[in-house]
Amino acid sequence: MRLWPADSGRTILLGVVLLVLVVISFGLGRYSLSPVTVVRILAHEVAGIGAGVQGQDRAVVMNIRLPRILAALLVGAALSSSGAAYQTMFRNPLVSPEVLGVAAGAGFGASVSILIGLPTAALQTMSFGCGLLAAVLAVTIARVVGRGSLIILVLGGVIIGAMFNALISSAQYLANPETTLPEITFWLFGNLGRASMHSLILPSMIIGVCLIVLYAVRWPLTVLATGDDEARSLGVNRTRIWAVTITASTLMTATAVSIAGIIGWVGLVVPHLARFAVGPSFNRMLPMTTMLGAAYLLVVDDVARTATTLDLPLGILTALIGAPFFVALLAKAGRQWL
Amino acid sequence: MALTSETTPEAAAGTPPEAARGARAKAGGPAIPRVQLDDLTFTYPRGGHRLTGVTLTVEESEVCCLLGPNGAGKTTLLKCLLGLLRPRRGTVQISGHDVVALSARELARLVAYVPQSASTPFPFTALDIAVMGRTPHLGALASPSPADRRGALEQLDRLGVARLADRSFAQLSGGERQLVLLARALVQQAPVLILDEPTAALDYGNEVRILQVVTELAQDDHSVIMTSHQPSHALTYSDRAVLMKDGQVVANGHPDEVVTGESLSSLYGVPVHVTGVDLPTLDGSREVRTCVPIPARLAPGQNG
Numbered sequence A: 001m002r003l004w005p006a007d008s009g010r011t012i013l014l015g016v017v018l019l020v021l022v023v024i025s026f027g028l029g030r031y032s033l034s035p036v037t038v039v040r041i042l043a044h045e046v047a048g049i050g051a052g053v054q055g056q057d058r059a060v061v062m063n064i065r066l067p068r069i070l071a072a073l074l075v076g077a078a079l080s081s082s083g084a085a086y087q088t089m090f091r092n093p094l095v096s097p098e099v100l101g102v103a104a105g106a107g108f109g110a111s112v113s114i115l116i117g118l119p120t121a122a123l124q125t126m127s128f129g130c131g132l133l134a135a136v137l138a139v140t141i142a143r144v145v146g147r148g149s150l151i152i153l154v155l156g157g158v159i160i161g162a163m164f165n166a167l168i169s170s171a172q173y174l175a176n177p178e179t180t181l182p183e184i185t186f187w188l189f190g191n192l193g194r195a196s197m198h199s200l201i202l203p204s205m206i207i208g209v210c211l212i213v214l215y216a217v218r219w220p221l222t223v224l225a226t227g228d229d230e231a232r233s234l235g236v237n238r239t240r241i242w243a244v245t246i247t248a249s250t251l252m253t254a255t256a257v258s259i260a261g262i263i264g265w266v267g268l269v270v271p272h273l274a275r276f277a278v279g280p281s282f283n284r285m286l287p288m289t290t291m292l293g294a295a296y297l298l299v300v301d302d303v304a305r306t307a308t309t310l311d312l313p314l315g316i317l318t319a320l321i322g323a324p325f326f327v328a329l330l331a332k333a334g335r336q337w338l
Numbered sequence B: 001m002a003l004t005s006e007t008t009p010e011a012a013a014g015t016p017p018e019a020a021r022g023a024r025a026k027a028g029g030p031a032i033p034r035v036q037l038d039d040l041t042f043t044y045p046r047g048g049h050r051l052t053g054v055t056l057t058v059e060e061s062e063v064c065c066l067l068g069p070n071g072a073g074k075t076t077l078l079k080c081l082l083g084l085l086r087p088r089r090g091t092v093q094i095s096g097h098d099v100v101a102l103s104a105r106e107l108a109r110l111v112a113y114v115p116q117s118a119s120t121p122f123p124f125t126a127l128d129i130a131v132m133g134r135t136p137h138l139g140a141l142a143s144p145s146p147a148d149r150r151g152a153l154e155q156l157d158r159l160g161v162a163r164l165a166d167r168s169f170a171q172l173s174g175g176e177r178q179l180v181l182l183a184r185a186l187v188q189q190a191p192v193l194i195l196d197e198p199t200a201a202l203d204y205g206n207e208v209r210i211l212q213v214v215t216e217l218a219q220d221d222h223s224v225i226m227t228s229h230q231p232s233h234a235l236t237y238s239d240r241a242v243l244m245k246d247g248q249v250v251a252n253g254h255p256d257e258v259v260t261g262e263s264l265s266s267l268y269g270v271p272v273h274v275t276g277v278d279l280p281t282l283d284g285s286r287e288v289r290t291c292v293p294i295p296a297r298l299a300p301g302q303n304g
Helices: A007-027 A035-047 A056-090 A102-115 A120-145 A150-174 A180-189 A197-216 A218-224 A228-233 A238-260 A266-278 A282-306 A314-337 B009-014 B018-025 B074-081 B104-108 B126-137 B146-158 B174-187 B204-219 B231-237 B261-268
Strands: B035-043 B049-058 B063-067 B089-094 B111-114 B192-195 B223-227 B240-245 B248-253 B272-281 B284-293
Touching: A007 A035, A007 A056, A007 A282, A035 A056, A056 A150, A056 A197, A056 A218, A056 A238, A056 A266, A056 A282, A102 A120, A102 A150, A102 A180, A102 A238, A120 A150, A120 A197, A120 A238, A150 A180, A180 A314, A197 A218, A197 A238, A197 A282, A218 A228, A218 A238, A218 A282, A218 B126, A228 A238, A228 B104, A228 B111, A266 A282, A266 A314, A282 A314, B035 B074, B049 B074, B049 B089, B049 B240, B049 B248, B063 B074, B063 B204, B063 B231, B074 B089, B074 B192, B074 B223, B104 B111, B104 B126, B111 B174, B126 B146, B126 B174, B146 B174, B174 B204, B192 B204, B204 B223, B204 B231, B231 B272, B231 B284, B240 B261, B248 B261, B261 B272
Parallel strands: B063 B223, B063 B240, B111 B192, B192 B223
Antiparallel strands: B035 B049, B035 B089, B240 B248, B272 B284
């Protein structure tokens, strides 16, 4: 009988693994660095310990790899935790962070920004804003047509997602095939190379606050996974938890897409891994899924930037890895869902 | 299932739950009924009346069984009790508190709900499900502690299903699930238990076991309100039978007086005969009433 769930040990272990992965990731790349150098530079720059290292090593670590690694951690954590929250709330293991059309909306915002030649900061804002707009439209459909039904909310998300995908196609159709079209396409494939320290300040704050908010509702959200009427009879204010969950998850997804473009499969697959490790209770899943998502995207991005001389699009890699992985997962746990 | 041996009335009475505290606390004051429905009327937005002028009182330690054909308003009545539906007119009071005025959390401390069945696509264990009963007692930002899980395990044990604690809830049999849901309701420590057709999906043995547990809980100061499609449940296990038809209470009282051949025949529109059976007991025998449908080939005359 497990009265003390063994997750705290696993969570700490995963934290250590994540830290090691981060140090290794700093060393990977065309300009290779030893873990010792990386630790010396980070210890000095972050904590002020030791003499540090100057010159090119420091520039590579602090200016090139730090923003990219930070972006991978943030985006991975945001997508997988919002995916886990949506899956729990919708009581549907096949739901992903794109469920409300947020990714399509954010993609549209970015496409239009590229089309009219906006600078990076404005592109991020547009993308974030259109992602939120998509979610608001989906929720409005559910409220007006479905009177708060979860199924109608999912359908609303499908409709809004399809609409924004059509608008993305329109933007691509209108784009200049020599200049803006490749740029839009590349953006939509997902890439972390655009991240700079400056551009990550606000996103990291948004994602941090949203993670805390999800942590605050971790238990009522777990109870909601057993049914609406039951949750209500157990004292859960369903409407409030829905509102909080949708808001936090949507903000995180829109932020992640605005940093990195459209990266599918992370928010669908990683929550299942976490559920596999610590069970379906969201209170136990959340720390696990956040760290697993961060570690997963970090590793995939390491592959993306080191496997070939090109910077491979991240969205393609996550799908190529995620699809067979998901089949394996279905084979193992699928009978329970369907 | 070694249920009966582990949950005899004596054993259950030996461990009074905190649920009884409400009853004890108000023992000195004027008697406030545990559950009081007064002129309850409910209308669905697009439909006609589903409940009309329902007045009903259920005391502590009482099992109240709602009978009636499909669409009579039994489930609607339960939903009003659970605060899931807002009455259009009239009041629902639990221990003197108006249900409409209570928050979900406050209401959950007074009324626990055992649904017909629970379905979730996620592999929650039986203990995960049972510990959810602690929800209305947890702090706003808290999640259950090991002590909460221990408490949930005790309630599973009380119903004889502690061995299922680590099993996946979805893979349990219907009877086992019902017991786990009942354990969750006990963890909730609410004085009123609401059961919506608790035996609908169970085989005969589990049906008898669940109803036995329910009557034992009532002796433990719970007030139980349940719906059933089996009039014999009301006759054998309840202290009060309420017959409903078209959203109205057509009879309300002691089962032996209310559940008769005529009343059942008119309630369900089929001929039914109610008769007494002598059950051997420790001190001689006791008459228990039960009902039998009258097959058409045996019916006297055309309309039974």
